[in-house]
Each structure stands twice: as structure tokens, then as C-alpha cells.
Amino acid sequence: MTTSAANREAIPPSLPSSSSGRAERVSDNRFFAKLGPGLITGASDDDRSGIATYSQVGAQFGNGLLWTMLVSYPLMAAIQEICARVGRVMGCGLGANLRKNYPRPVLYFVLVAMSAANVFNLSADIGAMGASLALMVPVSAMVLTVTLGIISLIAVLFIPYSVYAKYLKWLTFSLFSHVGVVFFVHVPWSVVLHATLIPRVALNKEFLMALIAVLGTTISPYLFFWQASQEVEEVRANRGEKALERAPSQAVEQFGRVRMDTYVGMAFSNAVAFFIILTAASTLHLHGITEVATCAQAAAALNPIAGRFAVVLFVYGIVGTGLLAVPVLALSAAYAIGEGCRWRVSLEHRPQQAIGFYSAIGIAVSTGLLLNFLHIDPVKALYWAAILNGLVAAPLMSVIMMMASSRRVMGKFVIPRISDGLGGVPRPSCSVYASESFSAGRLDQWT
DSSP states (O other): OOHHHHHHHHSOTHHHHHHHHHHHHHHHHHHHHHOOHHHHHHHHTSSHHHHHHHHHHHHHHGGGGTTHHHHHHHHHHHHHHHHHHHHHHHSSOHHHHHHHHSOHHHHHHHHHHHHHHHHHHHHHHHHHHHHHHTTTSSSOHHHHHHHHHHHHHHHHHHSOHHHHHHHHHHHGGGGHHHHHHGGGSOOOHHHHHHHHHSOOOOOSHHHHHHHHHHHHHHSOHHHHHHHHHHHHHHHHHSTTOOOTTTOGGGHHHHHHHHHHHHHHHHHHHHHHHHHHHHHHHHTTGGGTOOOOOSHHHHHHHHHHHHOHHHHHHHHHHHHHHHHHHHHHHHHHHHHHHHHHTTOOOOTTSOGGGSHHHHHHHHHHHHHHHHHTTTTOOHHHHHHHHHHHHHHHHHHHHHHHHHHHHOHHHHGGGOOOOBOGGGTSOBOHHHHHHHHHHHHTTOGGGTO
């Protein structure tokens, strides 16, 4: 036997697999580290409004609207990626860009309507957390509501962005509880697959309203402002990173990260929404329960059908998502108002350094909490929030698309040409060509 052969035999067979395992763990850690604004944005979309809407749709129509999650995903991912690009390129959020490039009435309309909708959503989210947790804890729902609202406000006011972003990112794992509930009930997976891949549309008022509700809940204006502003915060928080208009050499890396982060985040969001609809379809709808007014009602209805542990998982998801969505709703309004009014806006500033910004956060959360004491019907509150979001979403998306396509605003980083056949969704291949052309120094060929 040769020396080299002996050495090869002497190597323990476990070493390669151990090394491979470490490499995989490092790779996984790096992948998770690259996720941030997009993941948090996607997760916060499955808030109280989303959970109630998806539960109602599943209870009323069974598996009939599961296909909407496949349809909404590319639309949601595309507009969120564009918002993130605007923030990363310009180094300021959508509020500042609206102020700089569009008439003031457009800015004021968007700010007022979005902020009002956010406050209604905030109120519903805080109330849902308290009411749902009261199913598990022998404490008054109102006491729990106030406690959770105060915790959310204190966290936003006193935790800097670099720490708070990590806290929000870990909270996204609470959404997996909605996935777990499905495995406590019988699910006819062949039927589910058929309903997901082959859309069925009923041309009646109830079905069309449910379809609009799902799409309206999935694509919300506050998410546009949030993700753009979080890209700006990332620039400030990470040493060496700059707005791409000042550091174009970072474009390839940052655009690649933005795309991965956004598409993973939106996929996560839609997957969770899919499982919430499926849970309601496989439990409530199957047992003749077709009306769900609140998240707490949906959770309580699960108890005799799926068991206590399924209820615990569902409630955990509601509370975790609420703790994630409340700061996102408050901060997205504060970022938009602050940028529109030229205030200092950043969670890296202390409250005394950005009084207007933090005042807007405090007013938003406090007002949302106060609405729970006025005994306003949460369903009606969300109805009006949906109307306000609907008034803002379509025109705002048009403005964002024009902004991202404008050389005057984005300079060399205008988004790729829009595919007419996809109704405003950027062609995926364009971004690939853009990166390749940019890295080769041929930017003019794709702008």
C-alpha cells in the first residue's frame, strides 16, 4: 500500500459530510442574513386584516380562491421590488420622492389617505392581539390590548433600527404557526392542488367582492412606503453602503440582494396566506361555518374542530403577526409624513433628535389603541381602511411606475422597459441583462 493510499484510508469517512454540513449551515446563515426589508414587508402583510380576510374567504368559498395566491405573487413582488429600488437608488423614501417630483396635492392626498387607513388597521391589529390572546390567558381582552399596544410603542420609540430590524426579522417565524395548523386537520391534497392550479371564477357579487378583498389585502400602499424606507435605513445602518446614485459600483450586488429579498419575502407572505385560506376551508367551511367577523372568532371556531393545540398555534400566529405589523403600519405612516414634511426620519435617531418623526409614530399607535375604547366595529373600521387603500393603491402604483421609469428621478437606474403583455410587471430577464451589462460597463445599452 502506498503512503498516499494509506493516508486516504486513514481519513475518517465522517469528515467530508461534517465539513459539508458546516458549509451548508454557513450558506444558510448567509442567506438569512441577506433577507431584511423584503421578508419583513411580506410577513407584515399577513396582519389582522389579512388573516380575517383570508379566513373569511376560506370559510365562505372553501378552496375556491386558493389560486389567487399564485396570481397575486408576481404582481406583489414586482411593485415591491420597484419600491425597494427607488429607496436604494435615491437614498430617500417614497414620501421624499413624491415631494420632490410631483405636485403637493398628490403628496397630501396620499399621505392623508394612507395614514388614516394605517390607523384603522393599527386599531384592528392591536384589538385582535388582545382578543385572541384572551382565549389562552385568563385576563381581560382590553387589558391585554392595552399592554400589547404599549409594548409595541415602547419598542419602536427606544430600540434603534439596527437592533429592531433583527427583532422584526425573527418575528416573521411566528407566521409558520398558520402553516402548522393545517396538519391538525384532514386535507384532500389532490383537490387542493386542482383548485390552486386551475382557477374557477363565479360571476356573482359575493365572489367578485371576495376576489377584490383578497387582492386589496395582499397589495397595500403602506407596504410600498415601508420597504422603500427600510432600504434607506439599511444604507444608513451598514457601513460602506451608499445610495446607488452616489455609489453606482454597488448596483449589481444591491439589486441582486433586493430582488432575492423581495421575491423570498413575497413568496413567504403568499404561502402563509394560502395556508390560512386552506385552514379555514378545511375546518370552518367543511363544518358549515361560512361567516368569520374577527380573528378571535376564527380561532375560537377551530377549537371543537381541530383541537386546542391548533387554536394555540393560530393565536400565536395572530399575536406574532400583530407585533410585527403594528410597528410597520405606524412607521410607514411616520416615514411618509416625515419625508413629505422634510423632517429627520430614522430609527437610528433618538426621539429628541427627530421629534416630528417619533411624534407621528406615537400619535398613530395611540390613536389606534384609543379606537378600541370607542367600541368601533372592527369590521367596519377595516372596511373603511380597505376603501382608503383602494383609493390610494392604483394611482400610487402608477405614480411609482412613472417615478421608477423617469431618468430625471432615477438617472441611469431607471427600471427596465415594461412588458405590455404583463400589464406593468417588469420582465424578469431584463434585470438579469441589466446586471450583466452594468458589470461589463455597458449601462447605456439597457437604460
